[in-house]
Amino acid sequence: EDKVVQSPLSLVVHEGDTVTLNCSYEVTNFRSLLWYKQEKKAPTFLFMLTSSGIEKKSGRLSSILDKKELFSILNITATQTGDSAVYLCAVSLEVGNQFYFGTGTSLTVIP
């Protein structure tokens, strides 16, 4: 069964648009939720969220976690073609040290 579900699966937007990517999870003993950006190969770390309601921000990207409703969103404002990538959400638990990944959202930003 899928522990981490991302939506939408894919998204095509124009440069300058704002996008919101969703990640919902269903796990016990939640510890943290992480967002990664995967371009050609390696996932690169974006954010780690452990507390509800505290927004993490880095430039045009921001993310927030809702531990009551079990989801997180990743916002990208004023999108650029360089934002085109697969965005992965992963969850870690209090027990063990693996990450459970979602299938990712493929974002394409067209000029």
Add this chain to the structure above:
Amino acid sequence: EPEVTQTPSHQVTQMGQEVILRCVPISNHLYFYWYRQILGQKVEFLVSFYNNEISEKSEIFDDQFSVERPDGSNFTLKIRSTKLEDSAMYFCASSEPRRAQHEAFFGQGTRLTVV
């Protein structure tokens, strides 16, 4: 900026052959991981390694797989007798001491193609 490095970037092997995928984790990291991603599918956990032993492994990580830290810098994944379904991108990752359940930094991956 320190990074996880993996070699080779692409490996083609015949079914039944043994392969060794190599990784050099970030130098002060103590937790190491292998993940794989079959084309079009999600990133899947294989194994984690700490203090010279496996700390956790998934059901994918069967007897055909093994990991080793042969020296102070390398971390390897061996597949003893490759199958067609082992074809995937294999990612190595590492994380800092006392932060095993926090962010992991990934290498660029080795694309394994079994023919």
